[in-house]
Amino acid sequence: MPKTNLEVMLISIPDNLLDVIYTACRTCYSPDGAVDIYENITDDNEKKLNLIKRVISSGHYSTIEHIQITFAINNISRAATHQLVRHRHMSFSQKSQRYVKEKGEFDFIVPSAIEAKKDLYEKFLLHMDEVAKLYQEFVENGIKSEDARAILPNATASSMVVSLNLRELIHLANLRLCTRAQLEIRLVVKKMCALVEEKEPWLKEHLVPKCERLGYCDEDKSCGRMKTKNG
């Protein structure tokens, strides 16, 4: 049975990311026009970062909304994509279960907790096998894939192109890197952040679970990383 592994690729991020954010920041506080500010930018990245960090820490987040980032994601479960699409400032294009017929042996994601228990893992594989056969039977008997998909599991593998701006990426990281988030989406977001940090290492301190941003855990019960507000 085809069981698959997550793939995340960063397919677009501006090369002049610092220049764009710097121009946005300076435009707010300078008598010069935005065009002049952009045209006169130097290679002094330290100067740009000093201003950008000050502006971000003061909560002036519109300046980082100008940075659009796009990822291609393969082999993510429908359970995880359902959680991702709850984020309303992201754009998505996802493999359709109406237009694309799952093959007899459809791809699926196995949660590591199930894979770790041999007897349950075997039952899981057996169930996927039965679902695949039934799906195939429905399709062969004229049921459209938009209806046959009703029996496909949350584990069914999907594929999507995801775009979001830098402000939303930070928000996504704050929520989904928290240990309260489900493991698969945590891994997806971790990979997205790691790819961005490779290009822009200064973002590491922002692409963190929310407790690191707040300085305390705002959940009812802490995982131990940070104390809750009331200790």
Ligand SMILES: Cc1cc2nc3c(=O)[nH]c(=O)nc-3n(C[C@H](O)[C@H](O)[C@H](O)COP(=O)(O)OP(=O)(O)OC[C@H]3O[C@@H](n4cnc5c(N)ncnc54)[C@H](O)[C@@H]3O)c2cc1C
């Ligand atoms: C650990 C965890 C458990 C969860 N459990 C559940 C669950 O059991 N059931 C469930 O249904 N969901 C659950 N969710 C999803 C959660 O409720 C949010 O829908 C999801 O995390 C998107 O977050 P968001 O609304 O902050 O982000 P986005 O949609 O990405 O929006 C970013 C920010 O924009 C602002 N914003 C966006 N839209 C509006 C609006 N219409 N009005 C005002 N401000 C807006 C808000 O400040 C928001 O924080 C869970 C999420 C997490 C991380």
